[in-house]
Amino acid sequence: MKDTPLSNCERDFLLKAIEEKKRLDGRQTYDYRKLKITFGTDYGCCFVDLGKTRVMAQVSCELVAPKENRPNEGIMFFNIELSPMASPAFEQSRQSELSVKLNRQLERCLRNSKCIDTESLCVASGEKVWQIRTDVHVLNHDGNLMDAASIAAITALRHFRRPDVSIQGDEVTVYSPEERDPIPLSIYHMPITVSFSFFQQGTYLLVDPSEQEERVMDGLLIIAMNKHREICSIQSSGGIMLLKEQVMRCSKIASVKVSEITDLIEKALENDKTARKAGGRCGYAESITQERITALKMDETPVEVTDVKETASDIIQKAEPSPHKVPSLVVPVPGVGQVGQGLKNTWGLEEEDDDDEEEEEEEDTNDNGSAEQEEDLTVMEEEPHKTGESREANVVELSDSEEEEVIILHPETPDRTPKNTGSTSHQKGAAKSKKRQKK
Amino acid sequence: MAGMELLSDQGYRLDGRKATELRKVQARMGVFAQADGSAYLEQGNTKALAVVYGPHEMRGSRSRTLHDQAVINCQYSMATFSTAERKRRPHGDRKSTEMSLHLKQTFEAAVMTQLYPRSQIDIYVKILQSDGGNYSVCVNAATLAVIDAGIPMRDYVCACTVGFVDETPLADLCYAEEGGGVSSLALALLPRGGQIALLQMDARLHQDHLERLIEAAMTACKGVGKVLDEVVRQHLQEVSVLTSD
Amino acid sequence: MAADMRLPTIRKTVSLSVSAFDRKDLVVPGDVITSDTGFMRGHGTYVDEDKLTASVAGEVQRVDKLICVRPLKTRFNGEVGDVVVGRITEVQQKRWKVETNSRLDSVLLLSSVNLPGGELRRRSAEDELTMREYLQEGDLISAEVQSVFSDGALSLHTRSLKYGKLGQGVLVQLSPSLIKRQKTHFHNLPCGASIILGNNGFVWLYPTPGQQEEEAGGFYTSLEPVSLSDREVISRLRNCLLALAAHKVLLYDTSVLYCYESSLQHQVKDILKPEVMEEIVLLTQQKLLEQEG
Numbered sequence: 001m002k003d004t005p006l007s008n009c010e011r012d013f014l015l016k017a018i019e020e021k022k023r024l025d026g027r028q029t030y031d032y033r034k035l036k037i038t039f040g041t042d043y044g045c046c047f048v049d050l051g052k053t054r055v056m057a058q059v060s061c062e063l064v065a066p067k068e069n070r071p072n073e074g075i076m077f078f079n080i081e082l083s084p085m086a087s088p089a090f091e092q093s094r095q096s097e098l099s100v101k102l103n104r105q106l107e108r109c110l111r112n113s114k115c116i117d118t119e120s121l122c123v124a125s126g127e128k129v130w131q132i133r134t135d136v137h138v139l140n141h142d143g144n145l146m147d148a149a150s151i152a153a154i155t156a157l158r159h160f161r162r163p164d165v166s167i168q169g170d171e172v173t174v175y176s177p178e179e180r181d182p183i184p185l186s187i188y189h190m191p192i193t194v195s196f197s198f199f200q201q202g203t204y205l206l207v208d209p210s211e212q213e214e215r216v217m218d219g220l221l222i223i224a225m226n227k228h229r230e231i232c233s234i235q236s237s238g239g240i241m242l243l244k245e246q247v248m249r250c251s252k253i254a255s256v257k258v259s260e261i262t263d264l265i266e267k268a269l270e271n272d273k274t275a276r277k278a279g280g281r282c283g284y285a286e287s288i289t290q291e292r293i294t295a296l297k298m299d300e301t302p303v304e305v306t307d308v309k310e311t312a313s314d315i316i317q318k319a320e321p322s323p324h325k326v327p328s329l330v331v332p333v334p335g336v337g338q339v340g341q342g343l344k345n346t347w348g349l350e351e352e353d354d355d356d357e358e359e360e361e362e363e364d365t366n367d368n369g370s371a372e373q374e375e376d377l378t379v380m381e382e383e384p385h386k387t388g389e390s391r392e393a394n395v396v397e398l399s400d401s402e403e404e405e406v407i408i409l410h411p412e413t414p415d416r417t418p419k420n421t422g423s424t425s426h427q428k429g430a431a432k433s434k435k436r437q438k439k
Numbered sequence: 440m441a442g443m444e445l446l447s448d449q450g451y452r453l454d455g456r457k458a459t460e461l462r463k464v465q466a467r468m469g470v471f472a473q474a475d476g477s478a479y480l481e482q483g484n485t486k487a488l489a490v491v492y493g494p495h496e497m498r499g500s501r502s503r504t505l506h507d508q509a510v511i512n513c514q515y516s517m518a519t520f521s522t523a524e525r526k527r528r529p530h531g532d533r534k535s536t537e538m539s540l541h542l543k544q545t546f547e548a549a550v551m552t553q554l555y556p557r558s559q560i561d562i563y564v565k566i567l568q569s570d571g572g573n574y575s576v577c578v579n580a581a582t583l584a585v586i587d588a589g590i591p592m593r594d595y596v597c598a599c600t601v602g603f604v605d606e607t608p609l610a611d612l613c614y615a616e617e618g619g620g621v622s623s624l625a626l627a628l629l630p631r632g633g634q635i636a637l638l639q640m641d642a643r644l645h646q647d648h649l650e651r652l653i654e655a656a657m658t659a660c661k662g663v664g665k666v667l668d669e670v671v672r673q674h675l676q677e678v679s680v681l682t683s684d
Numbered sequence: 685m686a687a688d689m690r691l692p693t694i695r696k697t698v699s700l701s702v703s704a705f706d707r708k709d710l711v712v713p714g715d716v717i718t719s720d721t722g723f724m725r726g727h728g729t730y731v732d733e734d735k736l737t738a739s740v741a742g743e744v745q746r747v748d749k750l751i752c753v754r755p756l757k758t759r760f761n762g763e764v765g766d767v768v769v770g771r772i773t774e775v776q777q778k779r780w781k782v783e784t785n786s787r788l789d790s791v792l793l794l795s796s797v798n799l800p801g802g803e804l805r806r807r808s809a810e811d812e813l814t815m816r817e818y819l820q821e822g823d824l825i826s827a828e829v830q831s832v833f834s835d836g837a838l839s840l841h842t843r844s845l846k847y848g849k850l851g852q853g854v855l856v857q858l859s860p861s862l863i864k865r866q867k868t869h870f871h872n873l874p875c876g877a878s879i880i881l882g883n884n885g886f887v888w889l890y891p892t893p894g895q896q897e898e899e900a901g902g903f904y905t906s907l908e909p910v911s912l913s914d915r916e917v918i919s920r921l922r923n924c925l926l927a928l929a930a931h932k933v934l935l936y937d938t939s940v941l942y943c944y945e946s947s948l949q950h951q952v953k954d955i956l957k958p959e960v961m962e963e964i965v966l967l968t969q970q971k972l973l974e975q976e977g
Contacts, residue, residue: 097536097540100533100536100537100540101537101540103533104533104534104537108641112641112642113641113642113643114620114642114643221638225646229645229646229647230643230644230645230646231640231643231644231645231646231649232641232642232643233640233641233642234624234638234639234640235638235639235640236635236637236638236639237540237541237544238544239544239547239548239636240548241548241629241632241634241635241636242634242635242638243633243634243635244633244635244650244653244654244657247635247638247649247653248649248650248653251646251649252646255646469757472929472930473857475757475759476757493759493787494759494787495759495787495788496783496787496788496789551730551739555787555836556835557788557835558787558788586712586713586740586741587741587757588757588758589740589741589742589755589756589757589758589759590740591713591728591730591739591740592713592714592739592740593713593714593730593732593737593739594713594714595712595713595714629714630714631714632732668712671712671741672710672712675710675712675741675742675756676710678756678932679710679742679743679756
């Protein structure tokens with residue numbers, strides 16, 4: 001399904017806001033969205049929520065024959081799936097540009113940086129090695145899939161435990177988790193990507209773009225680093241031109257962010273470990289909050305309340321006293337309460353000028369209560385642009401009106417006015433009152 | 440491979456070059472008569488052929504036309520005989536698609552596409568012999584081809600791959616140096632303004648070395664730019680002499 | 685059938701005495717032409733921080749205060765009044781799309797062609813339905829540029845007897861920058877063939893029609909067999925055109941004729957050999973210089 005394009009006014013609004021250093025969700029330029037990491041029941045399953053972007057990673061392993069030119073090393077395989085569940089723009093066909101980009105970037109970030117010791121995955125040299133397969137599924141696309149995917153992948157790899165093996169001569173025994181505890185993978189460092197989006201030909205920069213910001217951005221710079229301040233990969237994409245200073249600045253920001261995120265991952269892993277040890281239930285099912293009304297929940301926004309009292313009293317003093325008293329409750333019919341009398345009915349009278357609708361013309365409605373006719377009246381009145389005190393009966397008849405008879409009403413007729421009191425501004429009410437008058 | 444030093448004590452590399460020396464660049468423009476623009480470029484042992492068609496009416500899917508600029512369509516492929524082992528899939532695999540996307544991105548930044556609304560520009564690059572620095576050689580060859588086709592560009596686009604060994608940046612890596620686990624940075628630069636059209640780096644590098652590496656890459660790109668400039672001026676002289684009447 | 689094989693060598697370019705003259709007005713993309721802000725910017729240039737910079741590789745042309753850079757090779761940029769030879773690519777509602785080696789396909793409106801029989805009437809719905817009987821996809825036409833749309837597409841017309849559908853002949857596709865602008869692009873060469881030098885680089889060679897066409901608008905295409913002598917003349921002309929194009933010689937009726945005459949001593953198929961090409965082109969250029977001098 002083709003994605004709905006962003007309208008021009010939305011685009012302009014976003015760009016204008018970025019120029020004023022404002023983001024739609026209130027973040028600062030270098031702020032990440034709320035990052036939440038949860039784990040599934042099995043080892044190696046990890047869910048990452050980055051704002052509304054939701055990504056799931058699963059690691060699995062298998063014993064296979066190694067590649068011919070690398071007999072001592074295990075095989076790492078990465079795959080990112082963009083399913084239509086994540087966004088209507090994704091289609092079933094696999095090789096879309098975005099999917100290729102994400103896959104290649106994840107491969108370069110994790111494989112080329114040698115974050116995992118592949119030699120430790122070798123069981124029997126030249127015959128059997130472990131093939132570690134990391135599948136990342138995008139569950140909801142709200143921008144910045146790359147960061148979420150990389151966090152999910154590396155956390156899942158840290159979380160994963162592979163079965164223990166022992167070799168006796170030529171025999172290889174794989175122990176199930178019940179027989180022997182599974183072993184974690186040996187991971188040297190944790191590379192994490194940070195995405196920077198550029199706007200207006202590189203003048204403005206934002207970290208962690210949301211989906212709308214991604215649509216208006218000119219280009220993207222992805223830096224993968226680990227917490228030891230080593231850069232694992234840099235990739236610029238989109239048709240922008242960068243300057244060297246911009247790249248250096250981004251790398252500095254990235255190092256700060258990466259250390260924060262790494263701490264968060266470590267904490268999440270610790271929590272999960274303690275939860276499992278304590279024998280408590282853990283997993284995806286636990287991470288879904290239950291017994292909650294599925295309504296739109298918005299986080300509290302902080303509001304400035306320091307000088308609220310003074311401002312409020314100011315406003316109250318400066319305001320004029322309200323013109324009407326609030327009328328008391330009236331019960332016209334059992335079961336119905338009525339407060340006030342409402343404005344007069346303005347149906348059946350069309351104004352030519354729009355401004356007049358805004359003015360509270362109670363005199364307008366005087367013309368409505370025609371006692372004689374029950375047909376609809378189309379009377380066009382030309383209103384002068386005054387505040388409505390002087391109302392000449394300048395009536396203009398509609399030439400193409402199909403009404404047979406057009407009643408021209410005198411606006412100042414006093415005896416007509418009270419007829420409309422007591423009725424709500426409902427056509428039915430007016431008709432009723434008309435009928436009553438007729439009788 | 441493990442025993443060979445990428446940088447000897449005297450400062451010589453595997454092929455005898457110094458750390459900041461580029462490989463020999465030879466290029467020719469206008470090699471094909473039927474294409475709008477074409478160029479052949481050799482950088483050391485890496486040979487690439489680039490062909491440009493356009494701008495012309497959008498073929499294929501009409502829905503992809505952009506109302507205010509031209510669409511650039513790139514395809515990168517490697518000949519099956521270009522690598523040491525015969526390549527099974529010359530194009531269509533992930534690496535080639537990624538390269539094509541990078542090329543497209545690089546040229547979208549440099550070519551003035553606003554002058555050709557609703558048209559399409561095709562750039563096809565083929566690697567005939569691969570000896571390291573594939574992306575850079577492609578970009579350089581494609582730049583010459585685009586200039587040959589008379590398509591307006593802001594400036595040349597020069598690219599170079601640099602690596603970092605023993606605290607020294609090495610300019611213009613060859614295949615042996617690339618494969619040795621060296622952190623390599625590929626940079627596509629518009630020399631006059633110093634603007635980076637594409638930056639790509641793999642393998643680990645400490646943040647403090649990043650600036651030096653980018654500096655070395657920019658210097659190397661400017662060197663390549665000078666060579667390309669000479670080639671273009673030479674070609675201009677030849678062809679304009681013939682058409683003058 | 686003999687097959688030629690040659691070792692790859694660097695071809696020497698054919699150059700005359702003008703090669704010593706070092707052209708100073710050649711620029712490459714990124715070259716600053718002038719920093720003076722008094723000039724107006726034309727095609728092939730752009731302004732970068734108040735400096736007028738070239739965006740294509742070519743020669744600088746200055747007309748009073750207008751500076752533009754003309755690239756060496758470019759797609760056809762049509763102007764009103766140019767004669768083009770094109771091929772129909774699409775039949776749409778009330779118009780044909782014509783491919784003319786420009787950056788967008790040109791448009792030939794139904795109202796811009798002569799109806800068969802030469803009638804002058806308003807085009808009806810029936811005419812729209814029978815468009816394909818007149819011009820189909822793949823047909824070649826000669827036309828003139830009537831106007832240029834805002835995005836650069838050309839609007840063509842064939843409202844003259846000399847334009848219309850082309851019948852038997854040979855099409856040679858060359859670069860538009862090699863065609864010289866002249867008063868007329870239709871020539872009947874004395875060697876026995878006729879030529880249409882389209883401004884867009886497409887050149888059409890056809891046997892000189894025996895009698896004047898009485899049909900209107902070139903609707904009638906004669907399918908009578910062409911004699912062998914005519915065919916030879918046309919083939920020789922075609923090879924000469926290719927030889928001249930390979931050596932970047934400006935094409936117009938005189939240069940084509942001289943080239944034809946110089947090639948008479950060789951066989952038709954030998955003209956395409958590089959050495960023979962060089963020889964012929966040298967002779968042609970000498971003759972042309974004598975002519976001017």
